[in-house]
Amino acid sequence: MAGSRSHSFKVVLLGEGCVGKTSLVLRYVENKFNDKHFSTLQASFLNKKLNIAGKRVSLAIWDTAGQERFHALGPIYYRDSNGAILVYDVTDEDSFQKVKTWVKELRKMLGNDVCLCIAGNKIDLEKDRAVSLEEADSYATSVGAKHFLTSAKLNRGIEELFVDLAKRMIEIAESSDEHRVNSLGRGSNPRRNVVIVDDEPQQQKTGCCGG
Amino acid sequence: MVKELAMRKGTTAHPGEKKQCRMRFESQRFDDFVELMKPIKESAVQEVKKHAQVLIHKVQKCSEWTVNDLSELIQDFYRSMKERFEIHPIFEDTSQEDIEELMNFTEKYLLTRLYKVLFTHFSSKYEENDLAIQKWIQRLGWVTAQHLDFYIDETLPEVRDLIDRAITNIIEMDSRRASLDKIDCIVHCSYHILNFIQLCQDRPASADEFLPALVFIVLKANPPRLKSNIEYITKLSAPGRLMSGEGSYYFTNLCCAVAFIEGLTAESLNLSEDEFDRYVSGAALPPGSCVQNAYLCEGLRIMYQNLADLSDLQQRQEKLQAETISLREDIKEFKEIIAKEVNSTKTMYLSQPYKIPPIVKWAQLASVSHEHTLQGETNSMYPADIYLTKATLVDQNTGQQPVDNMNSSTG
Numbered sequence: 056m057a058g059s060r061s062h063s064f065k066v067v068l069l070g071e072g073c074v075g076k077t078s079l080v081l082r083y084v085e086n087k088f089n090d091k092h093f094s095t096l097q098a099s100f101l102n103k104k105l106n107i108a109g110k111r112v113s114l115a116i117w118d119t120a121g122q123e124r125f126h127a128l129g130p131i132y133y134r135d136s137n138g139a140i141l142v143y144d145v146t147d148e149d150s151f152q153k154v155k156t157w158v159k160e161l162r163k164m165l166g167n168d169v170c171l172c173i174a175g176n177k178i179d180l181e182k183d184r185a186v187s188l189e190e191a192d193s194y195a196t197s198v199g200a201k202h203f204l205t206s207a208k209l210n211r212g213i214e215e216l217f218v219d220l221a222k223r224m225i226e227i228a229e230s231s232d233e234h235r236v237n238s239l240g241r242g243s244n245p246r247r248n249v250v251i252v253d254d255e256p257q258q259q260k261t262g263c264c265g266g
Numbered sequence: 267m268v269k270e271l272a273m274r275k276g277t278t279a280h281p282g283e284k285k286q287c288r289m290r291f292e293s294q295r296f297d298d299f300v301e302l303m304k305p306i307k308e309s310a311v312q313e314v315k316k317h318a319q320v321l322i323h324k325v326q327k328c329s330e331w332t333v334n335d336l337s338e339l340i341q342d343f344y345r346s347m348k349e350r351f352e353i354h355p356i357f358e359d360t361s362q363e364d365i366e367e368l369m370n371f372t373e374k375y376l377l378t379r380l381y382k383v384l385f386t387h388f389s390s391k392y393e394e395n396d397l398a399i400q401k402w403i404q405r406l407g408w409v410t411a412q413h414l415d416f417y418i419d420e421t422l423p424e425v426r427d428l429i430d431r432a433i434t435n436i437i438e439m440d441s442r443r444a445s446l447d448k449i450d451c452i453v454h455c456s457y458h459i460l461n462f463i464q465l466c467q468d469r470p471a472s473a474d475e476f477l478p479a480l481v482f483i484v485l486k487a488n489p490p491r492l493k494s495n496i497e498y499i500t501k502l503s504a505p506g507r508l509m510s511g512e513g514s515y516y517f518t519n520l521c522c523a524v525a526f527i528e529g530l531t532a533e534s535l536n537l538s539e540d541e542f543d544r545y546v547s548g549a550a551l552p553p554g555s556c557v558q559n560a561y562l563c564e565g566l567r568i569m570y571q572n573l574a575d576l577s578d579l580q581q582r583q584e585k586l587q588a589e590t591i592s593l594r595e596d597i598k599e600f601k602e603i604i605a606k607e608v609n610s611t612k613t614m615y616l617s618q619p620y621k622i623p624p625i626v627k628w629a630q631l632a633s634v635s636h637e638h639t640l641q642g643e644t645n646s647m648y649p650a651d652i653y654l655t656k657a658t659l660v661d662q663n664t665g666q667q668p669v670d671n672m673n674s675s676t677g
Contacts (some may be wrong), residue, residue, distance in 0.1 A: 068473075077472035091468065097460040100515040118473035120522075122415065124534045125477060128522040133507050138488040189571055253590055 061111035064224045067133045069157045071121045071144030071150045074174045079118055079142060082215055088208055105221055112221050129157070130164055137224045138170040140216070145175045145204070146183040151191065158198050168231060170223040171200035172216055181204045221258035309356055310368055317347060318376045325380055333391050336384060337501035340376065344504050346373050373504040374444040384502065386493045387501045395493040399528060404489040405546050406530065408555040413535040414478035420464050426567065427460045432458035433487040438506040440490045445499040449513040456516040459483060473519075480523045496521060 070076040077098045082088055084101045095101065101117045104111065112123040119125075120131045131150035133139060141157055154173060160168055160250035173195045175186060188204070201219055321343050325336065351357045351365045355403030360368070372494060375382065389396070411418040419425055435455035442448045459479045463471035469477075489495070500508065508514045526534070537552075543552040 065510065073472055073653060077470070077474070081470065089469070093470050095470050096457075096464050097472070097476070098455060099473045099519075100512055101459070113516070115510060118476075119516075120473045120477035122478075125526060126520070127529065128477075128525055129523060131522050134518075136361045 063113040064137040065115050066138040067117045067136045067186050071153050074142045074144040074150050075207050076142040082207040107221050111191050138220050140172045141172045142176050144177050145186050146180050147204045148185045151186045172220045173200050174205045174206050178204045188194045314372050322379050333387050369504045377444040380507045388498045392494040406485055408545050408551050409485050410555050412432045416475050416478040425465055428458045432483045436487045436489050448499055449517055452516050452520050453513055483524050547555040
């Protein structure tokens with residue numbers, strides 16, 4: 056089947072209000088920064104198709120509201136997601152602490168099947184850096200995430216981040232379910248992999264066709 | 267013969283099976299092959315209908331089932347149908363997209379047919395939740411965009427229009443039957459929200475603005491049977507629908523908005539407990555709430571709408587007037603141009619010399635008459651012309667030279 060080499064993944068984008076997650080994703084999908092001519096009206100839900108080693112990958116990028124008041128709603132957003140990008144602002148220590156809370160939550164809710172990427176955004180403001188690279192790197196390693204330094208303004212590190220995330224998601228998808236579900240090119244969903252065959256309609260069918 | 271009769275009888279009794287029979291017995295004909303190649307769907311559609319019918323009867327017969335039983339039954343049905351789409355020979359060569367279409371069709375057909383039975387179960391189970399959230403939203407009528415920390419310019423007629431549309435769409439959700447159609451309403455509502463956010467700021471809307479705005483719209487709309495509808499969509503959607511695609515994103519946001527509203531506290535609106543209690547109990551209204559609600563209140567809104575309509579009318583009237591004037595000028599100009607043209611044509615033609623067409627056979631005319639004519643016209647003729655004419659005359663009239671004329675014209 057043609058769809059056997061294609062994957063579709065849900066990726067949530069988490070980050071506090073001003074860390075630039077919208078700019079990051081718009082840079083990735085539209086390759087524009089603070090442009091007046093974005094072709095999209097919105098950056099809340101975006102699709103991106105990639106081709107990684109001959110495999111077609113479709114990313115559905117879900118932006119989430121980063122305000123503190125909506126924090127409790129996180130689990131509704133990241134349910135069934137295959138990957139998460141946690142964005143912090145390298146000049147803002149608080150935003151990095153917020154990332155840590157999310158990582159804990161994600162690991163608790165989704166276990167190890169979710170691929171995490173931590174993005175230290177705004178590296179164009181290097182001189183005001185408040186979060187050290189070593190600290191962020193070692194933290195990321197300790198939680199099984201990958202750390203990237205990005206700049207939506209200068210278009211640094213963003214492509215690499217998404218490609219790496221996609222590769223890791225493919226690995227997990229291919230190793231965890233060699234079931235048929237995967238071969239359909241659907242996102243993996245272990246919860247619904249249980250196949251219950253409804254006997255009655257099956258019976259009915261054979262009767263009809265045979266007759 | 268008997269077989270044929272039986273078949274005919276069968277087809278009239280079960281119109282749904284007609285296609286099946288035709289496919290089976292007559293598909294050897296060339297026409298049918300063409301037909302078969304085009305809509306592989308037709309057979310598939312019949313197939314889906316047939317199976318759905320069985321389930322529909324089953325559900326309609328039993329009234330003691332709980333919401334969970336129904337959900338399980340229907341989800342099982344989706345799964346078995348999906349498997350069938352993938353492995354059964356009828357669906358061979360069906361592309362992935364077509365399988366998705368078939369799933370949509372299955373869901374739509376089933377839920378539309380069973381809507382009354384199913385939704386009654388849901389609305390009776392979640393009646394209390396529906397009423398609770400409806401009352402709660404009523405008491406939160408004072409919440410403004412400022413409380414939710416997003417900027418909105420209600421004075422713009424376009425923005426108000428989009429707010430209205432978003433509210434209409436979210437309310438409409440309750441009237442749709444299949445969960446696919448319900449989700450469509452949510453998606454349309456979300457588009458309107460994203461549009462007005464974009465009007466109020468000049469960059470694409472992100473979730474940071476979208477979710478508060480959706481909360482705002484839900485508060486303003488107070489959609490009927492909100493919880494029942496959400497549960498209905500969650501439990502009866504075809505597998506995968508709520509996991510991928512735009513629809514699932516906006517539906518998830520609606521769930522978030524509802525969860526946020528349900529758990530709304532003073533803290534979530536940046537208010538003190540005391541203030542919040544007073545606002546909720548209706549003892550006081552927050553500053554700004556009047557203004558904002560005024561823009562959304564019916565009377566004022568109609569007035570603004572009328573004002574907008576009037577100014578639109580005025581503009582059109584002015585445009586019409588301007589166009590009338592320009593048309594009048596055009597007519598006048600046209601008239602003048604025509605008059606000028608006529609005049610110039612007239613003078614041109616009147617002043618133009620009479621020329622003798624070269625094809626005239628001179629031999630057939632009396633030579634005297636030519637000479638008279640030529641003499642009359644010589645004044646307005648160029649000498650060269652005359653000369654040529656004379657030359658021709660010489661040829662035609664076999665050597666007879668009109669010497670006098672030549673002399674008179676050159677001299």
